[in-house]
Amino acid sequence: MNVLKLKAVSVANPNENVKRETVDLGNGSDVVYIQRLIPSDKSWEWFHYLDKHIPWTRPTIRVFGKPFLQPRDTCYVATPGLTELTYSGYQPHAYSWDDYPPLTDILDAVHKALPGSSFNSLLLNRYNGGNDYVGWHSDDEKLYGPTPEIASLSFGCERDFTLKKKPRKKSCGGGDEPASKRLKKDSHADQHTFRLRHGSLLVMRGYTQRDWIHSVPKRAKVEATRINLTFRRVLSKKTYLDGCEFICHSKDLLPPPLRPIRPTPPQTSLPLKLKLAYSQFFMQANLTNHILGCFLFSTVSERFYLIKRKDYGGVFWLYICSIHIRILYSRGFLVTPNIKNIMSFRVRDQPKEVGSPSPKGEVGEIDTRAPFQSVKAAVSLFGEVAVSKEKRSIKRRSSENVLEKETQLLLTQREVNKIKKQLDTFENTKAKALTELDKANVTLLELTKKLNSVRESKQSAMEAAEAVKNQAKELEQALSQKAIGYEAWKQELEHARKEYTTTVKELDASKQELNKIRQDFDSALEAKLAAFQTAGEAQRSAKLNAEKVNELSKELATMKEQIEQLKLAALLAQEEQAKVMGERETQLNFYETARVEVQTKLMALKNEYDPELTQSLEAKLAETDAEIHELQEQMRQARASEMDTVKLITLEIKEATKTLQEVAEEENSLRNLVSSLRTEIEQVKKEQDEMKEKEQAVEALAANLTDQLQNRTEETSSVEEKEPDNSEDINLKIKQLLFETENARKEEEEMKLKAQELKQEAEKSKTVAEELEKKLELFLKQAEEAKAAEQKAVEEMKMLSDAQGAVSVADANGKIVLTVDEFAALSGKIKESEDLIDKTEAASMAQVEAINTRKNEVDRKVEANLKAIEEIKAATDMALRNAEMADSAKVAVEGELKRWRLDEQKGGSDLDYSDNSSRSISLRI
Numbered sequence: 060m061n062v063l064k065l066k067a068v069s070v071a072n073p074n075e076n077v078k079r080e081t082v083d084l085g086n087g088s089d090v091v092y093i094q095r096l097i098p099s100d101k102s103w104e105w106f107h108y109l110d111k112h113i114p115w116t117r118p119t120i121r122v123f124g125k126p127f128l129q130p131r132d133t134c135y136v137a138t139p140g141l142t143e144l145t146y147s148g149y150q151p152h153a154y155s156w157d158d159y160p161p162l163t164d165i166l167d168a169v170h171k172a173l174p175g176s177s178f179n180s181l182l183l184n185r186y187n188g189g190n191d192y193v194g195w196h197s198d199d200e201k202l203y204g205p206t207p208e209i210a211s212l213s214f215g216c217e218r219d220f221t222l223k224k225k226p227r228k229k230s231c232g233g234g235d236e237p238a239s240k241r242l243k244k245d246s247h248a249d250q251h252t253f254r255l256r257h258g259s260l261l262v263m264r265g266y267t268q269r270d271w272i273h274s275v276p277k278r279a280k281v282e283a284t285r286i287n288l289t290f291r292r293v294l295s296k297k298t299y300l301d302g303c304e305f306i307c308h309s310k311d312l313l314p315p316p317l318r319p320i321r322p323t324p325p326q327t328s329l330p331l332k333l334k335l336a337y338s339q340f341f342m343q344a345n346l347t348n349h350i351l352g353c354f355l356f357s358t359v360s361e362r363f364y365l366i367k368r369k370d371y372g373g374v375f376w377l378y379i380c381s382i383h384i385r386i387l388y389s390r391g392f393l394v395t396p397n398i399k400n401i402m403s404f405r406v407r408d409q410p411k412e413v414g415s416p417s418p419k420g421e422v423g424e425i426d427t428r429a430p431f432q433s434v435k436a437a438v439s440l441f442g443e444v445a446v447s448k449e450k451r452s453i454k455r456r457s458s459e460n461v462l463e464k465e466t467q468l469l470l471t472q473r474e475v476n477k478i479k480k481q482l483d484t485f486e487n488t489k490a491k492a493l494t495e496l497d498k499a500n501v502t503l504l505e506l507t508k509k510l511n512s513v514r515e516s517k518q519s520a521m522e523a524a525e526a527v528k529n530q531a532k533e534l535e536q537a538l539s540q541k542a543i544g545y546e547a548w549k550q551e552l553e554h555a556r557k558e559y560t561t562t563v564k565e566l567d568a569s570k571q572e573l574n575k576i577r578q579d580f581d582s583a584l585e586a587k588l589a590a591f592q593t594a595g596e597a598q599r600s601a602k603l604n605a606e607k608v609n610e611l612s613k614e615l616a617t618m619k620e621q622i623e624q625l626k627l628a629a630l631l632a633q634e635e636q637a638k639v640m641g642e643r644e645t646q647l648n649f650y651e652t653a654r655v656e657v658q659t660k661l662m663a664l665k666n667e668y669d670p671e672l673t674q675s676l677e678a679k680l681a682e683t684d685a686e687i688h689e690l691q692e693q694m695r696q697a698r699a700s701e702m703d704t705v706k707l708i709t710l711e712i713k714e715a716t717k718t719l720q721e722v723a724e725e726e727n728s729l730r731n732l733v734s735s736l737r738t739e740i741e742q743v744k745k746e747q748d749e750m751k752e753k754e755q756a757v758e759a760l761a762a763n764l765t766d767q768l769q770n771r772t773e774e775t776s777s778v779e780e781k782e783p784d785n786s787e788d789i790n791l792k793i794k795q796l797l798f799e800t801e802n803a804r805k806e807e808e809e810m811k812l813k814a815q816e817l818k819q820e821a822e823k824s825k826t827v828a829e830e831l832e833k834k835l836e837l838f839l840k841q842a843e844e845a846k847a848a849e850q851k852a853v854e855e856m857k858m859l860s861d862a863q864g865a866v867s868v869a870d871a872n873g874k875i876v877l878t879v880d881e882f883a884a885l886s887g888k889i890k891e892s893e894d895l896i897d898k899t900e901a902a903s904m905a906q907v908e909a910i911n912t913r914k915n916e917v918d919r920k921v922e923a924n925l926k927a928i929e930e931i932k933a934a935t936d937m938a939l940r941n942a943e944m945a946d947s948a949k950v951a952v953e954g955e956l957k958r959w960r961l962d963e964q965k966g967g968s969d970l971d972y973s974d975n976s977s978r979s980i981s982l983r984i
C-alpha cells in the first residue's frame with residue numbers, strides 16, 4: 060500500500076498571525092472561529108490522506124428509536140482505556156492514533172492553536188456532497204463532562220455550520236446569576252451560522268453543548284467532499300479494584316461549584332479538616348443530588364466514606380466523614396454502605412512544613428484517578444499527607460502500578476472465566492454427543508439383530524423353497540419315470556405356470572387401475588355436477604341481469620322524457636323572454652314617439668313662449684332624454700346577458716342530453732354483452748354436456764373392457780373344456796378387443812381436442828371479460844364527465860335564477876321571464892335527473908361487477924373440469940395400456956393352457972389326477 064509520508068508539521072503560531080474571532084453566545088457559552096489555521100496546501104495534503112486511508116463507515120444509528128442510516132461517513136479514534144463513546148445507539152470502534160500517523164500531527168497543530176487543551180479522542184466525518192449532513196444535535200455525552208471543549212477542523216468543500224439555542228425550559232445553571240445579568244444575556248442572537256472554510260478551526264466551549272444545538276445542513280448544489288475532524292476530551296476511564304469495576308472521572312469532571320476549593324482548613328489534623336470541608340460543602344450545596352452509592356473505609360482512628368454521586372451530567376466521587384454520613388443516612392439519601400469498596404483520596408498543594416507562609420488558595424481536591432488497591436494502602440497514604448511530595452508521588456506511582464496489575468489480573472481472570480465457561484459448554488456438548496452415540500449404537504445393535512433374524516428367516520425360507528424344489532424334482536423324477544416323454548411338457552408346464560402367475564398379477568393391477576378410473580370418474584362427475592350448478596346459477600343471474608337491464612332502460616326512457624320536458628321548458632322560457640323583449644321594445648318605441656312628440660311640442664312652445672321657460676323645459680327634456688337612454692341601455696344589456704345565459708343553458712342541456720344518450724348506448728352495449736355472456740355460458744353448458752356424454756362413453760367402454768376380460772376368461776375355460784380348437788374364435792375376439800381399444804384411443808383423441816377447444820373458449824371469455832372491464836372503465840369516466848357537465852349546468856342555472864331575481868326587482872313592470880321559483884324547480888329537476896344518473900351508474904357498475912364475478916367463477920369451474928378430464932384421460936390411457944398388456948399375456952396363457960390340456964387329455968390314460976381343482980385356472984378380476 061502506498062502510504063503517504065507526512066512530515067512533522069509546523070503550523071501557524073496561534074498567538075501571532077492567526078486571526079481568531081470569538082462569538083459570545085451568552086450564559087457561559089462561546090465559540091472561537093479561526094478561519095485560516097492550516098495553510099491550504101497542507102490542508103489538501105491531509106484531506107487526500109484522510110480521504111484515502113481512514114476506514115470510513117456509514118453506520119445505522121437510532122433516531123427516536125428508529126433505525127436510520129447516518130447521512131455521512133464516520134470514523135472514531137481514541138486513546139486506549141477511555142470509556143467508550145456511544146451516540147444515537149451506536150458505539151463506534153475506537154481506532155488508535157498510531158494507526159494513522161498524520162492524525163497526531165493534526166492533533167499537535169490543534170493543541171498548539173488551543174493552549175491548555177488536551178484532546179484524547181477524535182470523531183471524523185466525511186460529507187460526500189451536499190446531500191450528506193449532520194442534523195441538529197449537541198455533543199453533550201456524559202463522558203465529556205458538563206463543559207466540554209470541542210474543536211472542529213474542516214478540510215475540502217466549504218459548508219455552513221449553524222448553531223441554535225435549545226428551547227428555554229432545558230436551560231439550567233444560570234440560576235445563581237442576578238436577573239439583570241440574565242436579561243443582558245438574553246439579548247444574544249438565538250442562531251449563528253459560520254462558513255467553515257478549508258483549513259479552518261471552530262471551537263465550541265463552556266456550556267455550548269448544554270444550551271445550544273448545532274448542525275451542518277444539506278446543500279442542494281454542493282457536490283464536492285468535505286472532511287471534518289472533531290477533537291474531544293473523554294474524562295473518564297475504567298478501573299478495576301477489589302473485583303469491582305469503577306468508572307473513574309478525572310478532576311476536570313467536578314462541576315464548577317466544587318472546583319474552587321474551600322479556604323485552607325487549620326493546619327492541625329489537616330486531612331480530617333479537609334474532609335470536613337468537603338463534606339460541609341457537600342451538605343450545603345448538593346443535598347438534593349442523586350446519590351448512587353456510599354463506600355466506607357477506615358483509618359486507624361476513624362471511619363470515612365466516599366459517596367458516589369451523580370451531578371451535572373456525570374458520575375463522580377465525594378469524600379465525607381462519618382458524622383455527615385449519618386445525617387444523610389437518616390434523611391434517606393443513602394442506602395446501606397458497602398464496606399468492601401474503597402476509593403482513594405489525594406491531597407494536593409499541601410503546605411510542606413508547619414508554620415510556613417500562609418497556604419495558597421487551593422489546598423486539596425478529590426482525585427479518583429488512582430484508587431487504592433487495599434484499605435491498608437488507603438490508610439497509609441491518608442496518614443501520610445504531610446510527607447514530602449516526592450515520597451507521595453513514589454507511593455502513588457507504586458500504588459498505580461499495583462492497580463494497573465490488578466486491573467490486568469482481573470481482565471485476565473475474566474478471560475479465563477469466559478474460556479472456562481466455553482470449556483464447560485464444550486464438555487456438555489461432548490457428553491450429549493456421547494449419549495447420542497450410545498443411543499445410536501444401541502439402535503445399530505437392534506437393527507443388526509433384526510437383520511440377522513431376517514437373514515435367518517430368509518435362509519429358512521430358502522431352505523424350505525429348496526425342499527419344495529427337491530420335492531418337485533422328486534415328483535418330476537417320479538413322473539419322468541412314469542412318463543419319460545413328458546420332459547418337455549413339464550418344462551412348458553413350469554413356464555405356463557410362471558406366465559399364469561404373472562398374468563394373474565397383471566390382471567390384479569388392471570383391476571386396481573380400473574377401480575381407480577372409476578373413482579376418478581366419480582370425482583369428475585361430482586365436479587361436473589358442481590359446474591352444472593354454477594352454470595345454472597350463472598344462467599339465473601344472467602336472467603336477473605337481463606331484467607335489471609330492462610329496468611335500467613325503462614329508467615333511462617323516463618330520464619329522456621324528463622330531459623325532453625326540460626328542453627320544452629327551456630324553449631317556452633325562451634319564447635316567453637322573446638315576448639317580454641318584444642313588449643319592452645314596443646314600450647321603448649312608445650317612449651321614443653312620446654319623446655319626439657314632446658320635443659316637437661317644446662319646439663313649438665319655445666317659439667311661442669319666453670326663452671327662460673324654454674331653456675328650463677329644454678333642460679328637463681335633456682334630462683328625460685338621458686334617463687330614457689340609460690333605461691334603453693340597461694334593457695339592452697339585460698337582454699344581451701339573458702340571451703347569453705339562455706344560450707349557455709341550452710348548450711349545457713344539449714350536452715347533458717348527448718351524455719345521457721351516450722350513457723344509454725353504453726347501457727345497450729352492456730346489455731348486449733350480458734346476452735353474449737349468457738350465450739357463452741349456454742355454450743359452455745352444452746360443451747359440458749357433450750363432455751359428460753363422452754365420459755360416460757369412456758366409462759361404459761372401461762366397464763365393457765372389464766366385462767369382456769371376465770367373459771374372455773370364462774369363455775377360455777369353457778372353450779377349453781368344450782371346444783379345444785376354437786383358436787380362430789379367440790383370435791377374432793382379440794381382434795375385436797384391439798379394435799375397441801383403438802376406438803377408445805380415438806375417442807380419447809377427440810376428447811383431447813374438445814378439451815383444447817374448451818380451453819380456447821375459456822381464454823376467449825376471459826378476453827371478453829377484460830374488454831368488458833375496459834368498457835366499464837370508459838363508461839364510468841364518461842358518466843363522471845356527464846355528471847360534471849350537469850353540475851356546471853345546474854350552477855349556471857342557479858346563477859341565472861339569481862340574476863333573474865335581480866331583474867325582477869329592477870323591472871318596474873314586473874315582467875319576469877323565468878321566476879326564481881321556476882328556476883329552482885328546474886334546478887330541482889336537474890338534481891333529480893343527476894341523482895337518477897348516479898343511481899343508474901352505480902347499479903350498472905354493481906351489475907357488471909356481479910357479471911364479472913360470475914364469469915370468473917364459471918371460468919374457474921371450466922378450468923377445474925378440464926383438469927379433471929385431463930386426469931381421467933391419463934388414467935384411461937394407462938388402463939388401456941394395461942388392458943393391452945393383459946390381453947397379450949392372456950393370449951399367451953390361453954395358448955399354453957390349450958396345449959397343456961391337450962397334453963393332459965392325452966396322458967390321462969397314463970396319469971390319474973384325482974384333484975382337478977389344482978389345475979383349474981381362475982382369473983381374478
Ligand SMILES: O=C(O)CCC(=O)C(=O)O
Nearest residue numbers: 182184193211275287289
Ligand atoms: O462537520 C461538522 O462541522 C460538525 C460535526 C459535528 O457536529 C459532530 O461530529 O458532532
Ligand SMILES: [Fe+2]
Nearest residue numbers: 196197198273
Ligand atoms: Fe457535533
